[in-house]
Amino acid sequence: MYITIDVGGTNSRITSFESLTNPEIGEIISFKNEDSYNSDMTKIIKAIEQIGGSGVDKIGICVPAVIDKKKEKIISCSNLMDWINKPIRNDLIQRFNCPVFLENDAVASALAEAYFGYGKRKDFILVIWGTGIGGTAVKFFKGNPLVEPFEPGHHILDFDGPECTCGQKGCIQLSCGGSGIQYTFKKTAENLNEKEWTLVLRDFAHCLMNIIMMRPTNLIILGGGIAINQFSRINKLKKILEEKLTVYPVPEIKISKLRENLGLFGSLALINLNIEKKHV
Numbered sequence: 001m002y003i004t005i006d007v008g009g010t011n012s013r014i015t016s017f018e019s020l021t022n023p024e025i026g027e028i029i030s031f032k033n034e035d036s037y038n039s040d041m042t043k044i045i046k047a048i049e050q051i052g053g054s055g056v057d058k059i060g061i062c063v064p065a066v067i068d069k070k071k072e073k074i075i076s077c078s079n080l081m082d083w084i085n086k087p088i089r090n091d092l093i094q095r096f097n098c099p100v101f102l103e104n105d106a107v108a109s110a111l112a113e114a115y116f117g118y119g120k121r122k123d124f125i126l127v128i129w130g131t132g133i134g135g136t137a138v139k140f141f142k143g144n145p146l147v148e149p150f151e152p153g154h155h156i157l158d159f160d161g162p163e164c165t166c167g168q169k170g171c172i173q174l175s176c177g178g179s180g181i182q183y184t185f186k187k188t189a190e191n192l193n194e195k196e197w198t199l200v201l202r203d204f205a206h207c208l209m210n211i212i213m214m215r216p217t218n219l220i221i222l223g224g225g226i227a228i229n230q231f232s233r234i235n236k237l238k239k240i241l242e243e244k245l246t247v248y249p250v251p252e253i254k255i256s257k258l259r260e261n262l263g264l265f266g267s268l269a270l271i272n273l274n275i276e277k278k279h280v
Contacts, residue, residue: 006263
């Protein structure tokens, strides 16, 4: 049994899969993060025990953070400050005595699209539009996906803007990421009126234009809580890009077919990738 964990900026979700080739998602357990590593990890361990018992073969976990080179812990994260430098991978290995793979959520989600979604055998860019804004570029080489994460949400929109939790001022996700929407409009994305959505879409289009200018692509796949719940606004987003973008063609834009389970499939794809590496 493969256990996959999607730690978001607000909530965490845990599930299981029996197969890597024809994955069918099992029972999902979710909870709201407390930004207390000990409390959150205790809940994750309890969920794994409930779902997998003693039959856990491998664990994949993705987090909205910058990961250290050894893939063992978080070194930077604006939404899970108490998780920074905690021994995430080792804690799970010690408890379940199995291989554990830790990765940035945008990287894992991009792998999910490459293995199971719209990105099969295609070069593309995945943008996670949720609590914050993350990104990963994917290119295929000899049939294998090569991933390169980046931080589009921390592009600077205004040097004199409000301070982001990353320490910079004027990050673009402060105006169109989930936390930024809450900060700016004092309400969640689903409660914005049309005038407010016009402002948010303008700034998110600005974010996508910055990405396209530096990483030209034919396909952008959108994931994350805001993207999957605003399907009807994607055409308006495309129109803004068509009006403003002149240097490169506007790429095809799709919302992930894996929708709210993108991170869970991403952690499964992470397990799959590491198994393939061992057989190379």
